[in-house]
Amino acid sequence: MSRHPTHETSRPAPRRIAFVNEKGGSAKTTLVASLAAHLSLNRGHRVLALDMDPQGHLGKVLGVDPRACKRSSVDLLLDEVLDEDSLDGARVDLPTQPSRIPGLDVIVASKALALAPGIESDEMVDPTGSLRRHLDASQTLPSYDFLLIDSAPSFGALTLNVLRGVDELVIPVPLTYLALDGCAELLRTVHTVRTRFANPRLRISMVIPTFYRRTRLAHEVLDRLKERFPKELAHTALGYHVKIDEAQSRGLSIFEYAPKDRAARALAALAEELELRRPGTEPNETAHTAHVPETS
Ligand SMILES: Nc1ncnc2c1ncn2[C@@H]1O[C@H](COP(=O)(O)OP(=O)(O)OP(=O)(O)O)[C@@H](O)[C@H]1O
Numbered sequence: 001m002s003r004h005p006t007h008e009t010s011r012p013a014p015r016r017i018a019f020v021n022e023k024g025g026s027a028k029t030t031l032v033a034s035l036a037a038h039l040s041l042n043r044g045h046r047v048l049a050l051d052m053d054p055q056g057h058l059g060k061v062l063g064v065d066p067r068a069c070k071r072s073s074v075d076l077l078l079d080e081v082l083d084e085d086s087l088d089g090a091r092v093d094l095p096t097q098p099s100r101i102p103g104l105d106v107i108v109a110s111k112a113l114a115l116a117p118g119i120e121s122d123e124m125v126d127p128t129g130s131l132r133r134h135l136d137a138s139q140t141l142p143s144y145d146f147l148l149i150d151s152a153p154s155f156g157a158l159t160l161n162v163l164r165g166v167d168e169l170v171i172p173v174p175l176t177y178l179a180l181d182g183c184a185e186l187l188r189t190v191h192t193v194r195t196r197f198a199n200p201r202l203r204i205s206m207v208i209p210t211f212y213r214r215t216r217l218a219h220e221v222l223d224r225l226k227e228r229f230p231k232e233l234a235h236t237a238l239g240y241h242v243k244i245d246e247a248q249s250r251g252l253s254i255f256e257y258a259p260k261d262r263a264a265r266a267l268a269a270l271a272e273e274l275e276l277r278r279p280g281t282e283p284n285e286t287a288h289t290a291h292v293p294e295t296s
């Protein structure tokens with residue numbers, strides 16, 4: 001079952017899941033933070049949330065100030081760190097910070113992340129494989145059950161690092177007409193990463209409709225998503241909930257800020273669906289109707 005090097009025989013390797021969509025504002029960061037919070041706080045998992053977006057929002061919404069952290073995810077793109085640690089025989093460690101939630105650690109991002117792939121490209125043999133090399137060499141990663149990665153709204157060297165470093169993708173899709181174009185582009189990119197960048201096991205575990213509203217257009221887009229992703233489409237669509245913004249402005253997860261709100265119920269359902277959709281299990285093949293929560 002374990003498909004990555006692990007230094008503890010008793011524990012399966014963590015699932016490595018990236019939340020990707022080059023469309024900005026599709027709820028990537030919100031979903032990573034919320035699903036990570038539910039899986040650790042309410043489901044007892046050990047979760048590492050990794051921010052690979054130079055905007056650095058993931059730490060903030062989880063209550064970890066990126067400016068107060070000495071190390072950040074840029075270290076995962078610098079092979080010198082790996083080489084020195086390996087040569088010293090030291091533990092190759094990840095730059096994690098504990099969050100307020102027990103069982104949930106965070107690796108924050110800084111602006112430097114945007115420049116890292118370009119700076120390194122002259123000297124490195126395979127710059128877009130750097131994240132995978134770091135994760136594979138890490139001795140701390142196997143102590144987690146889930147690695148959830150937040151990615152930037154663009155497809156450059158940074159996102160390619162992410163796509164090469166994980167086995168699973170979650171794609172949040174805002175229910176707007178143009179969002180479908182982005183999906184087609186993303187599928188082409190996934191195919192390229194599988195075939196040309198030696199990550200054949202990369203799979204889409206879940207497609208999550210976001211910003212659902214009871215409009216005809218939203219339902220049309222949802223129908224198109226069902227056609228295109230019959231197995232992958234999540235059973236819950238995430239509506240528009242003002243409590244989500246409020247919780248984030250306080251650096252709290254929705255489960256701490258408003259655990260009884262409909263937003264918390266929808267996000268918990270999505271986290272638990274992701275738990276079930278592990279590689280090796282076939283997503284439900286029967287045509288299903290996405291369960292769409294009532295929106296306020
Ligand atoms: N379901 C929701 N209801 C209300 N507001 C939401 C919801 N999901 C996300 N938001 C808000 O929408 C904004 C964009 O969400 P988020 O930052 O999660 O998207 P993103 O895909 O990570 O954006 P980017 O591509 O810029 O990284 C944020 O202000 C967030 O608080």
Ligand SMILES: [Mg+2]
Binds near residue numbers: 029030053057151
């Ligand atoms: Mg984001």
